[in-house]
Amino acid sequence: MELEVPEDPISDVEEQEEETNEEEEQEQEEETSEDIIVWENWYLSVPINNGEGKATSIFYEDIENDVLSTDESEYFYKNEDGTYTLFTKFTGFTTSGLSELGDKYCRTELREFWRGNQETNDNWFMNEGTHILETTLNVDFVEGNGRTIVAQIHGKETPGLEGSPATVKIRWNSGMIQLDHYTKPDEGELWTSQFDTKVDVARVDNEIFTFKLKVEGGKCYYALSCEAKDIDIDYTLMYDYVGNGYAHWNYFKTGNYFGWHDDYEKTAQVTLRKVVTDHY
Numbered sequence: 001m002e003l004e005v006p007e008d009p010i011s012d013v014e015e016q017e018e019e020t021n022e023e024e025e026q027e028q029e030e031e032t033s034e035d036i037i038v039w040e041n042w043y044l045s046v047p048i049n050n051g052e053g054k055a056t057s058i059f060y061e062d063i064e065n066d067v068l069s070t071d072e073s074e075y076f077y078k079n080e081d082g083t084y085t086l087f088t089k090f091t092g093f094t095t096s097g098l099s100e101l102g103d104k105y106c107r108t109e110l111r112e113f114w115r116g117n118q119e120t121n122d123n124w125f126m127n128e129g130t131h132i133l134e135t136t137l138n139v140d141f142v143e144g145n146g147r148t149i150v151a152q153i154h155g156k157e158t159p160g161l162e163g164s165p166a167t168v169k170i171r172w173n174s175g176m177i178q179l180d181h182y183t184k185p186d187e188g189e190l191w192t193s194q195f196d197t198k199v200d201v202a203r204v205d206n207e208i209f210t211f212k213l214k215v216e217g218g219k220c221y222y223a224l225s226c227e228a229k230d231i232d233i234d235y236t237l238m239y240d241y242v243g244n245g246y247a248h249w250n251y252f253k254t255g256n257y258f259g260w261h262d263d264y265e266k267t268a269q270v271t272l273r274k275v276v277t278d279h280y
Contacts, residue, residue, distance in 0.1 A: 036082060037275040039063050040116040044255075046075040047091040047106035053098040055106070059118065075108045079271070085140075086256040088148075089267040102261055108270075109255030111154075114279060123156050123249035127218050127242045129280055135254040136210040136274040139172045144266035146174035147259035151211055153220070155191065155248035165191035165248060168213065168220060168238070171259070175205040177224060184244040191246065197239075202231045208273065213252070218242025252277060 039060035048071050050056040058076070062068055068076065075087050088108040092099050095107070112133075113122045124131055135151050142148050153168040169180040179199040182191045189195070207228035214221045214235060219242070221235040256270040 036084075036273065037110075038116075038277075041113050041277060042110040042275075043113065043118075044076060044108070044110055045095055046072055046108050047088060047093045048072065048075070049093050053093065055093045055095045084272045086270045086272055087267065088256045088258045088269075090258065090261045090264055092264075099261070101263065105257065105259055105261050107149075107255065107257040109253055109257050110275070112252040112277065114251065114277075120156070123251045124279060125248075126215050126220075126246060126250060130278075131215045131250075131252075132276075132278040133213045133252040133254065134210060134274075134276040135212075135272070136208065137254075137270055137272045138204075138208045139175075139206055140269040140271055141206075142172065142174075142258070142268040144258075144260035144262065144268075148172050148268045148270065149180075149257035149259065150254060150270060151213060152253040152257070153213060153215070153250055154253055155246075155250055158247065158249045161248060163190040163192065163248075166193070167191065167241070167246070167248070167250065170211055170213070170222075172204075173200075176203050177201045177209070177211065179222060179238060181220070181239055183239060184246075191248070202226070202229070202233065204229055204231065210274075215241070215250075218246075 044058040044063065045055045046058060048056045056072065058068060058072060077085050079085060086108040088106055090106045093106065094104045096104065114124050115122055133151060137150060139148065149169045149171050151170040152166060155165040155167045157164045165182055167182050171178040171180050179201060180196055183195050183197050185191055185195045201224055204226045207226055209224060209226035212223040219240045220238045222238050223235045224231055224233045254275055256268055258268040260266050
């Protein structure tokens with residue numbers, strides 16, 4: 001008579017633990033991918049020719065499905081830890097057209113679609129509701145003059161108004177986080193950099209930091225945290241825009257807008273870790 005050999009309960013437990021661990025890891029990976037950014041609310045600009053002499057726009061379906069071309073993937077790609085690399089240099093292909101050296105700047109940068117509508121009229125007014133951007137990143141390197149813009153509130157040409165002001169720019173300047181924002185223009189003038197103000201906030205160097213922009217009651221506030229540098233600046237008033245007559249449509253931007261156009265060789269690279277927006 002043959003004796004039955006009982007199943008090894010330890011092996012069963014180990015197999016169950018392995019399956020559980022694999023499921024947890026898969027869930028963590030999925031959560032990381034979903035939580036870093038809602039891609040439907042953005043499109044990406046990279047400095048390669050779109051066929052008409054302008055920068056190329058990449059929309060959320062291609063990013064989510066990982067079907068970027070080889071050329072596009074030189075400038076934007078997902079890392080093994082779930083973060084994204086935004087690499088850029090001056091190529092001449094800008095969002096407004098082909099540029100010669102010394103004229104415009106190139107970027108690998110995200111532009112917001114507020115409500116996920118896939119068109120550039122999806123924007124918001126400062127005098128309506130509350131609008132928040134939180135972008136977490138680190139600057140890997142910036143060659144040349146050491147300057148790249150990592151976040152913006154950008155104005156859009158609006159019925160009854162002229163111009164598309166780059167209203168608020170958050171610049172990484174050789175490790176220093178710098179506010180560069182427009183203030184009230186002289187009578188009859190447009191909102192332009194002729195009337196801007198620059199403020200050094202804090203030095204983060206190449207460490208991970210989170211910068212926040214909030215527009216509430218027509219006023220713009222900023223906040224900055226960087227654990228490695230022991231920086232924790234709560235929301236601080238930047239400027240009362242609506243109180244000073246600002247009335248443009250707006251949208252958020254974040255990424256790597258490289259302030260260099262002296263040659264085709266210098267490069268800059270930013271690692272994007274998380275982006276959160278809130279509008280209510």
